[in-house]
Each structure stands twice: as structure tokens, then as C-alpha cells.
Amino acid sequence: xxxxxxxxxxxxxxxxxxxxxxxxxxxxxxxxxxxxxxxxxxxxxxxxxxxxxxxxxxxxxxxxxxxxxxxxxxxxxxxxxxxxxxxxxxxxxxxxxxxxxxxxxxxxxxxxxxxxxxxxxxxxxxxxxxxxxxxxxxxxxxxxxxxxxxxxxxxxxxxxxxxxxxxxxxxxxxxxxxxxxxxxxxxxxxxxxxxxxxxxxxxxxxxxxxxxxxxxxxxxxxxxxxxxxxxxxxxxxxxxxxxxxxxxxxxxxxxxxxxxxxxxxxxxxx
Amino acid sequence: xxxxxxxxxxxxxxxxxxxxxxxxxxxxxxxxxxxxxxxxxxxxxxxxxxxxxxxxxxxxxxxxxxxxxxxxxxxxxxxxxxxxxxxxxxxxxxxxxxxxxxxxxxxxxxxxxxxxxxxxxxxxxxxxxxxxxxxxxxxxxxxxxxxxxxxxxxxxxxxxxxxxxxxxxxxxxxxxxxxxxxxxxxxxxxxxxxxxxxxxxxxxxxxxxxxxxxxxxxxxxxxxxxxxxxxxxxxxxxxxxxxxxxxxxxxxxxxxxxxxxxxx
Numbered sequence: 001x002x003x004x005x006x007x008x009x010x011x012x013x014x015x016x017x018x019x020x021x022x023x024x025x026x027x028x029x030x031x032x033x034x035x036x037x038x039x040x041x042x043x044x045x046x047x048x049x050x051x052x053x054x055x056x057x058x059x060x061x062x063x064x065x066x067x068x069x070x071x072x073x074x075x076x077x078x079x080x081x082x083x084x085x086x087x088x089x090x091x092x093x094x095x096x097x098x099x100x101x102x103x104x105x106x107x108x109x110x111x112x113x114x115x116x117x118x119x120x121x122x123x124x125x126x127x128x129x130x131x132x133x134x135x136x137x138x139x140x141x142x143x144x145x146x147x148x149x150x151x152x153x154x155x156x157x158x159x160x161x162x163x164x165x166x167x168x169x170x171x172x173x174x175x176x177x178x179x180x181x182x183x184x185x186x187x188x189x190x191x192x193x194x195x196x197x198x199x200x201x202x203x204x205x206x207x208x209x210x211x212x213x214x215x216x217x218x219x220x221x222x223x224x225x226x227x228x229x230x231x232x233x234x235x236x237x238x239x240x241x242x243x244x245x246x247x248x249x250x251x252x253x254x255x256x257x258x259x260x261x262x263x264x265x266x267x268x269x270x
Numbered sequence: 271x272x273x274x275x276x277x278x279x280x281x282x283x284x285x286x287x288x289x290x291x292x293x294x295x296x297x298x299x300x301x302x303x304x305x306x307x308x309x310x311x312x313x314x315x316x317x318x319x320x321x322x323x324x325x326x327x328x329x330x331x332x333x334x335x336x337x338x339x340x341x342x343x344x345x346x347x348x349x350x351x352x353x354x355x356x357x358x359x360x361x362x363x364x365x366x367x368x369x370x371x372x373x374x375x376x377x378x379x380x381x382x383x384x385x386x387x388x389x390x391x392x393x394x395x396x397x398x399x400x401x402x403x404x405x406x407x408x409x410x411x412x413x414x415x416x417x418x419x420x421x422x423x424x425x426x427x428x429x430x431x432x433x434x435x436x437x438x439x440x441x442x443x444x445x446x447x448x449x450x451x452x453x454x455x456x457x458x459x460x461x462x463x464x465x466x467x468x469x470x471x472x473x474x475x476x477x478x479x480x481x482x483x484x485x486x487x488x489x490x491x492x493x494x495x496x497x498x499x500x501x502x503x504x505x506x507x508x509x510x511x512x513x514x515x516x517x518x519x520x521x522x523x524x525x526x527x528x529x530x531x532x533x534x
Contacts, residue, residue, distance in 0.1 A: 053407055
């Protein structure tokens with residue numbers, strides 16, 4: 001594996017039971033870049049993130065993060081590796097019984113022996129970075145969707161991770177929150193000198209901040225390139241995906257029996 | 271809901287396999303919880319917080335129920351004992367029924383529906399909203415951080431609540447028997463003192479409640495952790511916690527009574 005890549009995936013296969021989700025996937029995430037993995041709903045994007053985080057183990061192939069093969073690590077090794085990662089979940093996944101401040105302080109209190117005054121200063125700095133220092137005392141239930149996601153982002157970067165993963169960070173946000181989050185993804189990545197993986201199906205917002213893009217369909221990478229290359233791509237699936245066309249490589253109709261036969265019109269009028 | 275599959279041999283077989291698989295998961299989960307309980311000793315604050323939510327907040331319902339159960343016992347016991355002219359034994363009747371059976375059993379039933387269901391719903395919702403997964407991604411084990419403290423808080427709270435329920439019940443019996451119906455106060459207390467044995471009655475009752483607390487906590491945390499991450503899944507798990515706990519308590523009570531009070 002090249003030391004320039006923070007994550008390297010080759011020949012990755014994975015399935016739940018008999019249902020196979022990922023079918024021989026190859027992907028590289030270079031250090032310092034913001035890379036997105038796009039694809040329609042249910043194509044295995046979130047599963048891929050869980051494999052990188054070590055929550056699932058590959059059936060075949062390898063996932064190497066910062067030089068360590070994730071599938072081969074034991075529990076302690078995995079927990080050690082996860083200390084280099086931060087993850088933003090789709091709806092934030094804030095701890096609802098803790099205040100905004102305590103949520104961001106959680107990883108620091110659980111995983112470091114920092115004295116409380118330092119934890120306080122660090123938390124306020126992280127919250128300041130996402131623009132929510134003034135909301136430190138609020139409870140998660142008092143936040144709007146966009147604010148909750150920013151707090152979760154502050155929590156994900158609480159310990160200055162080297163790899164930040166985003167699971168659908170743009171889902172269900174208003175245009176202002178959307179711009180704020182996408183801007184934060186880029187600035188935090190560059191300020192921390194981290195590497196980011198953004199799983200999303202939001203083309204417009206993510207194209208502004210990306211360095212490189214992978215497009216997934218049916219458990220495989222079907223197209224890859226810089227945002228400009230992707231938008232100009234003439235591969236059928238990429239074309240349909242990036243232009244939002246209704247019919248094409250992905251048919252509008254879910255496969256089923258013949259329409260005429262199903263309506264029992266077979267013998268009439270022809 | 272009656273499923274057609276139930277009626278076939280295959281359906282019964284599937285049901286049996288599922289049930290035993292689940293029992294196996296539950297046992298493994300208990301093992302994991304016990305193995306990861308070290309954190310409760312290192313950071314007792316985590317347990318104290320849960321004892322507050324499960325135990326202290328259950329106090330009102332436990333104390334009020336204890337008082338009423340004791341009062342009813344006083345009333346009923348008085349009517350029956352009076353027929354044989356032995357009202358003075360009312361204290362013994364109230365104390366023994368509460369210490370041996372009613373105290374541990376009713377407290378456990380109330381605790382399961384008040385605190386056990388809350389623990390299941392809380393853990394289930396934490397799972398449904400990906401809070402447990404987020405914790406794992408932060409390299410924090412949710413079994414150690416979330417499950418173990420709630421489990422031990424339940425085990426600790428139940429005997430303490432049982433003791434308070436019983437004390438309150440005896441006071442209720444006293445209130446009705448002595449203050450209201452005029453049983454002699456001296457014989458009420460002295461007969462109780464003579465007939466109640468500390469090891470036989472008090473300790474056995476508390477051991478029972480300890481067993482109930484263990485069972486309720488186990489069921490509650492397992493159902494929560496095992497709940498499907500949907501609104502329907504969490505509500506189903508909460509119901510199962512209450513139903514399974516109630517049946518387990520009553521079944522365990524029979525087993526424990528037959529083991530503990532064999533000489534009687």
C-alpha cells in the first residue's frame with residue numbers, strides 16, 4: 001500500500017447472509033483529501049463506512065486504514081485505530097441525556113485523562129469552530145436539525161481525528177444549514193490536516209467541496225474522477241445519476257411480471 | 271395474531287429454535303455485561319446516577335403501594351383473626367406476609383413496570399438513534415458504559431426498595447389494626463418481635479428480592495439492546511420487558527419459596 005493513501009480498499013466483498021452487498025470494490029482515499037462516495041439509496045454506501053470503521057468485517061478482500069488491515073484487528077487494535085477516526089452520523093446521533101457541552105466533552109472524558117479545565121477550554125474551542133459556543137448549555141432536543149449536526153461534527157472532531165467520515169451529512173437540511181455544513185467539512189478537513197470521506201447522494205452541494213468522487217452502483221464502483229470529470233462523464237449510470245434523469249441505466253419500473261399479463265388484458269383487443 | 275405457520279410441525283420447530291437461540295443470546299449478553307462491569311467499580315458515579323433514575327424516582331410509587339397493601343392486610347387479617355379471638359396476632363400476620371412474599375414480589379412487579387420498562391425504552395431508543403453505534407465509533411464500549419451501570423443499578427435498587435415497601439406496609443397494618451380497629455399496641459409489636467426470625471424471614475425475603483432485581487435488570491437491558499431499531503421494535507421490547515419480568519418473578523418466587531421455607 002502506498003503511504004500517500006490513508007484508506008485503501010481492494011477486492012472488497014461483503015454480504016448480510018446470502019444477500020451480497022459489496023461485490024469486489026476497489027477504492028483509494030489519499031491523505032489530506034475530501035473524497036466522496038456517491039450512489040443511490042441502498043447501494044451499500046453506509047455498509048462501506050461501517051467496514052472502514054471496523055463495525056463489520058469483510059467476507060473477502062481487504063480494508064487498510066493508515067497501514068493497518070481493519071479486518072484482521074482484534075477488539076483492542078480496533079479501538080486503538082478508531083481513536084484516529086471521527087464519524088458524523090446521518091442524524092447526528094447526539095446523546096439525548098447530555099447537554100451540548102457534555103456531548104462534545106464525552107470523547108475527551110472517556111478516552112483521555114485531561115483535567116476538567118482543559119476539557120472545558122477544548123470543548124468551547126470546538127463549539128466555536130462550528131459556531132455554536134453560545135449553545136453549549138442547551139439540550140439536544142432544543143436544537144434544530146442543522147444545529148444538531150454541527151454539534152455532532154464538533155463531537156466527531158473533538159480529539160482531532162486523522163480520518164473523518166460523514167454518513168449522509170446533507171440529508172434533511174435547509175439551504176442555509178446545508179451550505180454551513182458543507183463549508184465546515186472542507187475547512188475542518190484543511191485546518192486539522194485530516195482526510196475526509198463523505199458518503200452522500202447530494203450532487204450539487206458536495207461537488208463544491210470535493211477533491212475526488214467515487215460513484216457506486218450495485219456494490220461496485222462504476223465511475224470515478226474529479227468533480228468536473230464526473231459531471232462530464234458519458235457512462236450511462238453516471239450520466240443518469242448526475243443529471244437526475246428518471247429513466248436510464250436504472251429503470252423507473254421495479255422488475256415485475258409483464259404489465260398486460262398482470263392486468264389480464266392478454267387476449268383482448270390485439 | 272394467529273399465524274398459519276404455527277399449526278405446522280415446521281412452525282413449531284422454528285418457534286423452538288428461535289426461542290432457544292434468543293435464550294442463548296441473552297445468556298451471552300449477560301456474560302458480556304458481567305465481564306464489562308469493572309467500569310462500575312472504577313467509576314461508581316455512573317451507577318449512582320442510574321440508581322437515582324431507577325431507584326429514587328420509584329420511591330413514591332413503592333411507598334404509597336406499600337402503605338395501601340399493609341392497610342388492606344390489616345383490615346382483612348383483623349376480620350379473619352377476630353373470628354378465632356386472636357386479633358393480637360395481627361402484627362405477626364402482617365409482618366410475615368410482607369417480609370416473605372408480598373414485599374419482594376409486589377416491589378419487583380412495580381419495579382419492573384416503572385424502572386425496567388424505562389431502561390428498555392431508553393437503551394432501545396439509544397440504539398434506534400445510532401447513539402450506541404456512535405459510542406462504538408468513539409472507541410467506547412456501550413456495554414460497559416451504558417448497559418452495565420443500568421444493570422447493577424437495578425440489582426442494587428430492588429432489595430432497598432423492598433425493605434422500604436415492607437416497612438411502609440407494616441406501618442399501614444399498624445395504622446389500620448391498632449389505631450383504627452383497636453388491637454392492643456403492645457401485643458401487636460411484641461408478638462411480631464417474637465415470631466419474626468431475622469435469618470429465616472428478613473434475610474430470605476431480601477435474598478428473594480435480590481434474585482428478582484437480577485432477573486428484571488437482565489431482562490430489561492437485554493430487551494433494550496436487542497430491540498429492532500424502529501418505533502415498533504422499541505414499543506414491543508418495552509412490553510416484553512414487563513410481561514417477561516412479571517412471569518419470571520412469579521415463577522422464581524415459587525422456586526425460591528419452596529427452597530427457602532421447606533421446614534414450614
